[in-house]
Amino acid sequence: MTAVIRVKDVVFSYGGPVVLEDVHLDVEDGEFLGVVGPNAGGKSTLLRLMLGLLEPTAGSIEVGGREPSEGSRAIGYVPQYPPFARDFPITVEQTVLLGRLGTAHVIGGYSRGDRDIAARVMTETEILNIRNRRLNTLSGGQLQRVLLARALACEPKILMLDEPTANIDARMESDIFALLRQLNQRATIIVVSHDIGFISQYVRRVACVNRTLICHSTLAIDGKVIQDLYGGDVHMVEHAHA
Amino acid sequence: MEFFQALTQHAFLQHALLGGLLASIGCGVMGSYVVVKRIGFLAGGIAHAVLGGMGAAFFFGAEPMYGALIAAIIVALLIGWVTLGWRQQEDTLISAMWAVGMAAGILFISQTPGYQIDLMTYLFGNILLVTSKDLWLMMALDVVLLLLVMLFYRQFLAVAFDEEFARLRGVPVALFYMLLLCLVAVSVVLLIQIVGLILVIALLTLPAAIALHYVQTIGRMMIVATFLGALFCVSGLAVSYQPDLPAGATIILVAGVAYLLSTVLSSLRQRHRARAITSR
Ligand SMILES: Nc1ncnc2c1ncn2[C@@H]1O[C@H](COP(=O)(O)OP(=O)(O)O)[C@@H](O)[C@H]1O
Ligand SMILES: [Mg+2]
Numbered sequence: 001m002t003a004v005i006r007v008k009d010v011v012f013s014y015g016g017p018v019v020l021e022d023v024h025l026d027v028e029d030g031e032f033l034g035v036v037g038p039n040a041g042g043k044s045t046l047l048r049l050m051l052g053l054l055e056p057t058a059g060s061i062e063v064g065g066r067e068p069s070e071g072s073r074a075i076g077y078v079p080q081y082p083p084f085a086r087d088f089p090i091t092v093e094q095t096v097l098l099g100r101l102g103t104a105h106v107i108g109g110y111s112r113g114d115r116d117i118a119a120r121v122m123t124e125t126e127i128l129n130i131r132n133r134r135l136n137t138l139s140g141g142q143l144q145r146v147l148l149a150r151a152l153a154c155e156p157k158i159l160m161l162d163e164p165t166a167n168i169d170a171r172m173e174s175d176i177f178a179l180l181r182q183l184n185q186r187a188t189i190i191v192v193s194h195d196i197g198f199i200s201q202y203v204r205r206v207a208c209v210n211r212t213l214i215c216h217s218t219l220a221i222d223g224k225v226i227q228d229l230y231g232g233d234v235h236m237v238e239h240a241h242a
Numbered sequence: 243m244e245f246f247q248a249l250t251q252h253a254f255l256q257h258a259l260l261g262g263l264l265a266s267i268g269c270g271v272m273g274s275y276v277v278v279k280r281i282g283f284l285a286g287g288i289a290h291a292v293l294g295g296m297g298a299a300f301f302f303g304a305e306p307m308y309g310a311l312i313a314a315i316i317v318a319l320l321i322g323w324v325t326l327g328w329r330q331q332e333d334t335l336i337s338a339m340w341a342v343g344m345a346a347g348i349l350f351i352s353q354t355p356g357y358q359i360d361l362m363t364y365l366f367g368n369i370l371l372v373t374s375k376d377l378w379l380m381m382a383l384d385v386v387l388l389l390l391v392m393l394f395y396r397q398f399l400a401v402a403f404d405e406e407f408a409r410l411r412g413v414p415v416a417l418f419y420m421l422l423l424c425l426v427a428v429s430v431v432l433l434i435q436i437v438g439l440i441l442v443i444a445l446l447t448l449p450a451a452i453a454l455h456y457v458q459t460i461g462r463m464m465i466v467a468t469f470l471g472a473l474f475c476v477s478g479l480a481v482s483y484q485p486d487l488p489a490g491a492t493i494i495l496v497a498g499v500a501y502l503l504s505t506v507l508s509s510l511r512q513r514h515r516a517r518a519i520t521s522r
Contacts, residue, residue, distance in 0.1 A: 051410060072410050084404045088278055089460050098400050102412035107393045134458045154411070 004029045004158060004188050005050055010059035012042075012049060019045050023059070023213045027158075032184045034203035035192045041210040043192045044080050047160050050190075051077055064157070073102065076151030080162035080192070082143075086136050092146050093131040096122055099153025121152040125179065141168040148176070152183070159183060161191045177202050245480040254370055255479075258489070261372035262475030264380040265436045265445075268429030270468025271391055273450035274460055275422060279402045282447050284321055284423070287336040289430045289442040291317040291343025296364050296439075297350030306364070307379060310434060314427035317343060322423045326416055367438030367490040369479060376435055383428050390425060398422060399460060436475060437490035448497040449474065455508040474500065 005027040012020040020042045027033055035043050048054045049061060052068030063071025076099070099121075100114040110118075122128040125145045130138070138146065144164055151159060161180075165173040180189055181202055193199040200206065208214045249255045276285050295313020296306045317339060324335045351361050363371065391398060400408035401418045409415045426446075433442045453466035478493030 053406065053409070073412050075410070077407075077410055079406070082404070083406050085278070085280075087454075088403055089454060089457055089463050090399070090403055091458055094399070094459060095403075098396075098403070098407060098411070101396060101400055101408065106397075109395065132458070150407070 002029050003027060004064055006062045008060050010049065010056045010061060012045060012057050021211055025207060025213055027188060027190060030188055032189045032203045034199040034206040035190060035209055036196045036206050037209035043209050044162050046209055047162055047192065051075060074157040076154040076156030076159045078147045078151050078161040078164050082147060088135060090135055092127055092133050093118060095135060095146055096149045096153050099150040118153055121149045125149040141172045144168055156187055158188045163192050163194060245483040248483065257372045257374060257377060258369045258479055259476060260377055261369055261380060261435055262479060263472050264384055265432045266468050266471030266475055267384045268387060268432035269445050269449055269471040271387060271464045272426050272429040273446045274463045274467055275402055276426060276446055277450040277454060278460060282443060284336055285426050285430065285446055286443045287321055287340040288314055288317050288427050289439045290340045292430065292439055293347030293364060294343035297347030301350040301354050307376060311431050314431050315424055318423040318427035319420060322420045365438050365440050366488060367434060367436050369436050369489045372435055380432055380435065383432055387425055387428055437493055441490055441494045444494045444497060445471065448501045452501055452504045455504050
């Protein structure tokens with residue numbers, strides 16, 4: 001197994017207190033990794049460092065053996081808080097097509113191939129029927145699928161999702177994770193979640209982030225681990241591992 | 243009606259009309275970006291600071307419109323550089339350039355004999371003074387603008403919609419942001435001919451803001467906004483002609499009233515739709 005992402009001795013602060021400290025993480029090719037931890041623990045920050053959107057204060061990060069800012073072309077990213085205005089005049093299909101940017105020619109419109117790929121990923125995420133809707137007419141769950149489709153349109157080797165199911169109902173959450181499990185056959189997946197119990201059905205390994213990072217096999221998660229991570233009283237719910 | 247009769251007789255009116263139509267292209271296309279990217283204040287800064295360049299050109303006996311074009315591009319690059327580097331102090335720095343540019347312009351103009359007439363023309367425009375030379379310049383600017391927007395439509399859309407995602411896809415975001423601001427500067431210069439630099443910002447944003455009430459995509463928004471801009475220019479010109487009102491101000495008032503009506507109409511429509519859904 002080879003590491004597609006290597007995070008070594010990373011320290012990061014936004015200028016104030018240290019947000020991440022001594023973070024080591026090797027993400028293996030083809031892995032399905034869960035990232036969990038308390039609010040403000042630094043999960044989103046860690047993803048943004050791997051994407052090259054932030055620079056580590058100390059330490060180094062490699063994506064596919066390259067600098068994150070170059071390697072990030074191989075990553076499809078679904079942000080926790082999309083930075084765009086919801087009332088922007090853009091359709092679902094146009095949003096998904098943006099994932100094709102930077103793949104081929106610079107000048108002019110999208111190619112036939114780009115449109116085919118967009119249609120394929122919209123089918124996969126079950127949004128083909130709303131392709132002509134404007135973004136501000138979508139529900140939270142639909143928007144989340146559009147963002148996933150945009151990330152898939154990049155044809156990524158690595159898929160990074162930051163709390164993709166935070167604002168949607170439980171059934172749709174299962175749907176999305178079932179889709180991710182399927183996508184894992186062609187891409188490495190890193191998914192941030194607040195729900196350690198739920199994602200441990202899907203992932204083989206979780207990285208627990210709370211300023212520092214500790215990895216656990218999902219088989220080894222017990223009340224002690226969770227209590228150390230979250231620091232409070234947490235109830236264990238029994239569940240089966242895949 | 244008298245206006246349309248006069249139109250067939252007077253070359254200056256034909257020039258005015260053509261000028262209004264050429265300016266509408268800039269106002270529709272770049273105005274749409276200004277509205278969706280919410281950079282109205284920034285565009286206002288460019289428009290006002292341009293007086294510095296016009297004043298300098300006037301003082302040194304050059305063509306004021308070329309002075310305006312050069313100044314607009316320089317100010318756009320400065321403002322772009324400031325917003326990319328010092329986002330926290332963006333407001334302050336744009337306000338400063340806004341005022342300093344105007345102050346420089348006023349000083350230059352005050353030191354040039356015969357300034358009283360020209361200052362008002364720069365500030366509030368005079369569509370009736372558009373010459374055929376101006377029209378050629380406007381046409382050239384429109385061609386450059388349309389060409390760039392068509393060639394890099396996807397990149398401009400990505401940068402306007404989601405800069406972060408654009409950066410991840412390897413789009414040189416800073417470059418396209420700067421280019422976008424330069425094209426905004428070009429449309430400001432186009433519109434200064436028609437309504438003057440104080441009123442530019444209204445003609446840049448109102449048609450696009452109205453269009454946004456009715457369209458699904460930014461491409462349609464540009465087309466609708468261009469038509470609306472043309473409609474406002476022509477009707478403002480026609481209304482102002484007989485009672486001899488200032489054309490620029492009339493055009494802006496027509497646009498303002500249309501915006502108000504459209505806002506009321508679309509919010510009524512939304513409420514109606516919401517009621518239709520809940521009563522189903
Ligand atoms: N843009 C920012 N500027 C300053 N501080 C930030 C910024 N983003 C996040 N932080 C801080 O960094 C810490 C980690 O945040 P984040 O990575 O978003 O945590 P998580 O995703 O685990 O909830 C928090 O204390 C948060 O307040
Ligand atoms: Mg987060």
